[in-house]
Amino acid sequence: MTVSLSSVVKAYDVRGVVPDQLDAGAVRALGAAFAEVVVLPEVRAGAAARAVVGHDMRPSSPELSAAFADGLASRGVDVVLVGLCSTDGLYFASGSLDVPGAMFTASHNPARYNGIKLCRAGARPVGQETGLAAVRDLAQSWLDAGAVPSGAGQPGAVTEQDLLAEYAAHLRSLVDLTGARPLKVVVDAGNGMAGHTVPAVLGAAAGLPALPLDVQPLYFELDGTFPNHEANPLEPANLRDLQAAVPRAGADLGLAFDGDADRCFVVDENGDPVSPSAVTALVARREIAKERAAGREARVIHNLITSRAVPEIVAEDGGVPVRTRVGHSFIKQRMAEEGAVFGGEHSAHYYFREFWSADTGMLAAMHVLAALAEGELPLSRLAAEYERYVASGEINSTVDDAAAVTERVLAAEQDLAAAEGRELVVDRLDGLTVTWPGDDRRPMWWFNLRASNTEPLLRLNAEGADGATMTAVRDRVLAVVRGGAR
Secondary structure, three states: OOOOHHHOEOOOOEEEEOOOOOOHHHHHHHHHHHHHHHHHHHOOOOOOOEEEEEEOOOOOHHHHHHHHHHHHHHOOOEEEEEEEOOHHHHHHHHHHHOOOEEEEOOOOOOOOEEEEEEEEHHHEEOOHHHOHHHHHHHHHHHHHHOOOOOOOOOOOOEEEOOOHHHHHHHHHHHOOOOOOOOEEEEEEOOOOOHHHHHHHHOOOOOOOOOOOEEEEEEOOOOOOOOOOOOOOOOOHHHHHHHHHHHHHHOOOEEEEEOOOOOOEEEEOOOOOEEOHHHHHHHHHHHHHHHHHHOOOOOEEEEEOOOOOHHHHHHHHOOOEEEEEOOOHHHHHHHHHHHOOOEEEOOOOOEEEHHHOOEEOHHHHHHHHHHHHHOOOOOHHHHHHOOOOOEEOOOEEEEEOOHHHHHHHHHHHHHHHHHHOOOOOEEEOOOOEEEEEOOOOOOOOEEEEEEEOOOOOEEEEEEEEOOHHHHHHHHHHHHHHHHHOEO
């Protein structure tokens, strides 16, 4: 049976069940198509065609990444295999070598899944509108025909190169932790790639000097079957082990990474989560200070469902906040357009201009460590500076007609506002965002409703000046949404 790539090629990456939806034959075709669509057209005159391929610890990753490399090589592309790496490690390889790249991972998905994150040279993203759809269609045409045709000329060479030490050294060059006060940190790698990268970056495993950090490892064994918990710290259940371990160890903080270690979540000394919005504001403050000290304007990207505190703090610190849609391709595009120094998302993706505008949870973690070590306050007190409002978190509802339900919510809110003599701010940058700026009688609140691109879901995020305000808005909107739920 021929694999249908339309079911696995998503908006920003490739992801599916192995081998039912994704097998070595399909991946080899995708590798050859990636060469034709992305790699070869970017080759400068007289230069060799090159690409880099890395993979995570999933059982299927070595076979699939080798098949993809074979597809690349069949079109005359020289392939550098960097082996086990995190997704931001692959971005480092693409950026430092200035070549396109492919990372084999399904991030936080269960073990039976795998996938591919693709980028152009310099870690520039490849999404549906920037080449991924063309890669899918070309590969599908070959699969339907029964074979990938031979490429012209000699096949490319496939070599191996370990870049872990260089990756670690680069991150350390961006955030200096050598003179920091000693900290104890518990790190939950979730049996994912942080078990490979944390010892190199925060420890001495890559041959770098020891830092004043006492790293307490939790689930560092690389195991793509995820025997302890899912490698998705966005789900509260997957943070519980870390939350218990931090106060038990008397640690200053805890860090949790997802399966491919490109996202990082933080808990304070009490085991309480620090919101990704607070981390975004904390890192933004540090990057703005550095830019302004160099005499440069500091622009910071944030998506529209990060806390309202983020643009407030950016502006207060002399930076320029830039609001964008949810999704890494939009963030990276705006990073490039705006020349932004930093960008952050509610999902704990953090983007740095100094890291080819790509996302790296490890670098964000190092900024948190540095900010904590430079002062005497515990993390709970430090984070409180950035936690100005109360957020609902993302709440999903299954609906038959997301557009119709969204319009019912807007009508209900406008009717209520008119009855109370208020005027709401409405925008549709990404779904529907409704804001009440607040006045002397009624506190500020906002909510966003976004339809899923792949499922019959409406996603609600709400925030208020206080818990009672947020709860009232959340429950009012959900009552309308779920009144039309199936």
